[in-house]
Amino acid sequence: MQAKKLLFEDTVCYNIGKSSVSEVNKMVSSRDVARLANVSQSTVSRAYRDDVYIDPITRQRVMDAAKQLGYYPNLSARSLRNQRSRILGLVLSDPDNTFFASVIRQLEQHAGERGYRLVLTYTDEDPDKERFCLETLISSRAEGVLVMPVSRANEDMYRILQKSGIAAVQLFRSLYDDVSSVCVNDEQGAYQAAKYLLDQGHRRIIITEYTFNQENPAKTKGYRRACEEYGVDPEEGILSLPFENNLDGIIAGALASTGATAIISANIPITLATLKACKSSGLTIPDDISIVAYDDSQWLEFQGITAITHPMQQIGDEIAQSLFREIDAYGDGTTPERENRLIKPYLLLRNSVKKIQ
Amino acid sequence: MQAKKLLFEDTVCYNIGKSSVSEVNKMVSSRDVARLANVSQSTVSRAYRDDVYIDPITRQRVMDAAKQLGYYPNLSARSLRNQRSRILGLVLSDPDNTFFASVIRQLEQHAGERGYRLVLTYTDEDPDKERFCLETLISSRAEGVLVMPVSRANEDMYRILQKSGIAAVQLFRSLYDDVSSVCVNDEQGAYQAAKYLLDQGHRRIIITEYTFNQENPAKTKGYRRACEEYGVDPEEGILSLPFENNLDGIIAGALASTGATAIISANIPITLATLKACKSSGLTIPDDISIVAYDDSQWLEFQGITAITHPMQQIGDEIAQSLFREIDAYGDGTTPERENRLIKPYLLLRNSVKKIQ
DNA sequence: TTGTAAGCGTTATCAC
DNA sequence: GTGATAACGCTTACAA
Numbered sequence: 001m002q003a004k005k006l007l008f009e010d011t012v013c014y015n016i017g018k019s020s021v022s023e024v025n026k027m028v029s030s031r032d033v034a035r036l037a038n039v040s041q042s043t044v045s046r047a048y049r050d051d052v053y054i055d056p057i058t059r060q061r062v063m064d065a066a067k068q069l070g071y072y073p074n075l076s077a078r079s080l081r082n083q084r085s086r087i088l089g090l091v092l093s094d095p096d097n098t099f100f101a102s103v104i105r106q107l108e109q110h111a112g113e114r115g116y117r118l119v120l121t122y123t124d125e126d127p128d129k130e131r132f133c134l135e136t137l138i139s140s141r142a143e144g145v146l147v148m149p150v151s152r153a154n155e156d157m158y159r160i161l162q163k164s165g166i167a168a169v170q171l172f173r174s175l176y177d178d179v180s181s182v183c184v185n186d187e188q189g190a191y192q193a194a195k196y197l198l199d200q201g202h203r204r205i206i207i208t209e210y211t212f213n214q215e216n217p218a219k220t221k222g223y224r225r226a227c228e229e230y231g232v233d234p235e236e237g238i239l240s241l242p243f244e245n246n247l248d249g250i251i252a253g254a255l256a257s258t259g260a261t262a263i264i265s266a267n268i269p270i271t272l273a274t275l276k277a278c279k280s281s282g283l284t285i286p287d288d289i290s291i292v293a294y295d296d297s298q299w300l301e302f303q304g305i306t307a308i309t310h311p312m313q314q315i316g317d318e319i320a321q322s323l324f325r326e327i328d329a330y331g332d333g334t335t336p337e338r339e340n341r342l343i344k345p346y347l348l349l350r351n352s353v354k355k356i357q
Numbered sequence: 358m359q360a361k362k363l364l365f366e367d368t369v370c371y372n373i374g375k376s377s378v379s380e381v382n383k384m385v386s387s388r389d390v391a392r393l394a395n396v397s398q399s400t401v402s403r404a405y406r407d408d409v410y411i412d413p414i415t416r417q418r419v420m421d422a423a424k425q426l427g428y429y430p431n432l433s434a435r436s437l438r439n440q441r442s443r444i445l446g447l448v449l450s451d452p453d454n455t456f457f458a459s460v461i462r463q464l465e466q467h468a469g470e471r472g473y474r475l476v477l478t479y480t481d482e483d484p485d486k487e488r489f490c491l492e493t494l495i496s497s498r499a500e501g502v503l504v505m506p507v508s509r510a511n512e513d514m515y516r517i518l519q520k521s522g523i524a525a526v527q528l529f530r531s532l533y534d535d536v537s538s539v540c541v542n543d544e545q546g547a548y549q550a551a552k553y554l555l556d557q558g559h560r561r562i563i564i565t566e567y568t569f570n571q572e573n574p575a576k577t578k579g580y581r582r583a584c585e586e587y588g589v590d591p592e593e594g595i596l597s598l599p600f601e602n603n604l605d606g607i608i609a610g611a612l613a614s615t616g617a618t619a620i621i622s623a624n625i626p627i628t629l630a631t632l633k634a635c636k637s638s639g640l641t642i643p644d645d646i647s648i649v650a651y652d653d654s655q656w657l658e659f660q661g662i663t664a665i666t667h668p669m670q671q672i673g674d675e676i677a678q679s680l681f682r683e684i685d686a687y688g689d690g691t692t693p694e695r696e697n698r699l700i701k702p703y704l705l706l707r708n709s710v711k712k713i714q
Numbered sequence: 715t716t717g718t719a720a721g722c723g724t725t726a727t728c729a730c
Numbered sequence: 731g732t733g734a735t736a737a738c739g740c741t742t743a744c745a746a
Contacts, residue, residue, distance in 0.1 A: 025520055025522070027440070027521050027522070029738090029739055031739080039717090040718075041717090042717065042740090045741060045742085046716085049741085052742090054715070054716080055715060058715080070517035070520055070521065072496045073739085074437070074498060074738090074739050075496045077433075077437050077738075077740040079433045080431070080437055080723065080740075081721080082722085095459075095461045095462060096455065096459075098453065101452040101453040108479065119477075120476075122461075122462075122465065136474060139429045140433070141384065159427075160427035163427055164384050164427065165383070165384070272655055272656065272659065275659055276659055299629065302632055386722090388723080397732065397734075398723090398724090399726090399732075403725090410731065412731060412732085431723050431724070433722090434723035434724040434725090434738090437722090437723080437724070438726085438737075440738070
């Protein structure tokens with residue numbers, strides 16, 4: 001059965017007319033609430049704090065007025081006055097990469113508990129976009145920034161972060177020595193993956209990496225270490241890939257030209273491309289080709305792909321700890337020590353690797 | 358081969374000591390830049406605008422000073438003064454659902470072109486969280502809000518949005534009649550899916566829906582319409598599901614108890630659960646069970662699952678148009694007409710449906 | 715217990 | 731062309 005699109009007809013668009021709301025008021029401020037509640041503006045402000053003396057009856061009157069008017073405090077004004085934005089910036093690569101979903105989830109949780117909001121931004125692994133994200137977050141006066149850094153090109157931005165007293169933690173890649181980091185021990189993960197394949201008798205193993213990410217060669221390093229232990233030449237197994245959507249062809253080509261019996265795919269999108277490449281090349285897993293995926297996902301679990309998995313719960317906790325430690329230090333007027341946390345990945349055996357005699 | 362976790366050892370944690378940065382300055386303001394550049398603070402401000410005249414030489418001096426100090430304008434102050442935050446709020450269900458990735462991408466693009474930033478928030482389909490997201494966005498004085506609404510419980514919030522002059526567009530679900538929306542024609546999509554299965558000879562077809570989402574019965578409606586055209590009783594095919602992660606068991610149970618030959622899964626996570634259910638029940642696709650997935654993804658494409666797909670590019674454009682139309686209207690002091698845009702889904706035939714005689 | 719007023723960092727309106 | 735200056739909405743001494 002051939003894939004086929006049915007005819008795509010025009011968008012239907014109904015205009016149903018004016019909104020039924022009678023009048024659009026300006027944004028309501030604490031002054032308006034004060035007027036309605038017959039108190040001063042500062043009393044309204046106090047009603048929203050719980051550490052200050054205020055008559056419960058007054059507070060109730062304020063809250064009633066606020067509710068009636070649909071008042072919500074203006075966070076811009078608040079953060080301007082307080083010199084605290086309560087914003088945490090998250091700079092990730094790519095909304096398509098489901099690997100980050102659980103990180104986002106957990107950080108949102110941790111942030112919420114501390115009264116912080118999370119602002120998500122994406123670099124698409126483009127240094128210019130990374131710079132833009134950081135600039136925006138600095139302009140927002142974020143108190144902390146969690147970044148998956150793209151390249152060393154933006155070193156100046158990280159220096160500005162430090163100078164400005166903005167906590168910063170590198171995520172999953174440690175590109176800057178003087179910025180804290182929470183990373184997976186990729187060297188070890190790739191080593192485990194490669195060693196496992198070597199143990200199973202594979203001798204021609206491909207490992208993928210991103211060309212742009214060669215400043216961060218942890219995975220290939222682990223791969224090399226394993227190969228050397230087994231007396232296998234690692235060099236021609238290293239496949240350098242651009243950051244694109246259609247990697248299938250390149251991978252299929254490499255598979256064919258090297259005659260590899262196994263491949264380690266460096267992340268979830270690359271794993272998908274690898275699976276597509278195998279399919280289009282008519283290679284069966286694991287009979288014709290063995291796969292170990294670096295990074296796990298529910299789809300990989302479903303498909304029985306052996307994978308390097310990470311303790312996501314722990315990762316989220318470590319990131320939050322590391323970040324808030326820095327934020328608290330800056331809050332106390334001290335310079336935080338930087339720290340690097342390295343988290344151990346583990347190999348989850350499923351059914352995508354064949355034993356070779 | 359049985360799935361098996363290798364031993365997870367302790368996290369390694371290096372503390373490498375004090376940051377090398379000598380001193381942490383306070384956040385730098387335009388005053389500081391002014392002082393260094395030997396101009397007044399208002400001149401610094403002017404240097405960042407291009408609609409006012411300023412001596413290019415002065416501007417350069419300002420910019421040099423700004424660069425030297427690592428100055429970035431404070432957006433809180435700016436939005437307070439301008440009464441424009443240039444923030445767009447996006448309220449989605451779930452970071453795990455890859456369906457939204459391309460929407461996020463495109464909206465970021467559109468927003469960027471207009472000088473807006475996107476703030477992402479997630480409801481997890483929980484009305485309380487939806488309320489919290491909206492409150493936060495109002496407090497942030499977002500100029501526009503794009504929401505996938507959860508339930509009618511938060512009607513008051515939408516009224517406040519309108520009263521406050523904040524543009525609002527419902528995404529993918531239209532729960533409020535007086536709020537604009539950009540939706541996929543789910544009635545039609547489900548109708549197409551069901552009709553296709555009926556055409557292929559299936560008579561016992563399950564369609565899934567979320568229990569919490571019964572206020573928005575478009576998909577089941579389309580399913581019913583198709584069934585009725587074929588003289589099939591639709592009622593016992595409707596499977597109502599909680600919003601959870603482990604739906605496999607429920608789905609497997611329903612498959613077994615109804616003896617269905619086909620299933621329409623209502624979104625990507627449910628499709629995954631369905632595939633897992635089939636696997637654990639030992640059902641082969643499409644021989645034992647046919648599947649049409651509502652919403653498409655790269656993984657479904659890879660696995661050859663027939664799916665209801667949406668023109669994501671167009672959806673992104675329509676959303677942006679609809680939103681900015683409202684924002685511009687509010688900007689002109691007029692009340693925007695609300696509008697409902699309905700986008701046609703299409704059926705993408707792959708290999709997950711069997712023809713029954 | 716509540717009101718008054720200063721000031722957070724901007725931009726816009728005036729003078730000069 | 732550039733420099734004072736008055737808001738924007740909020741928090742927080744300090745007064746009352």
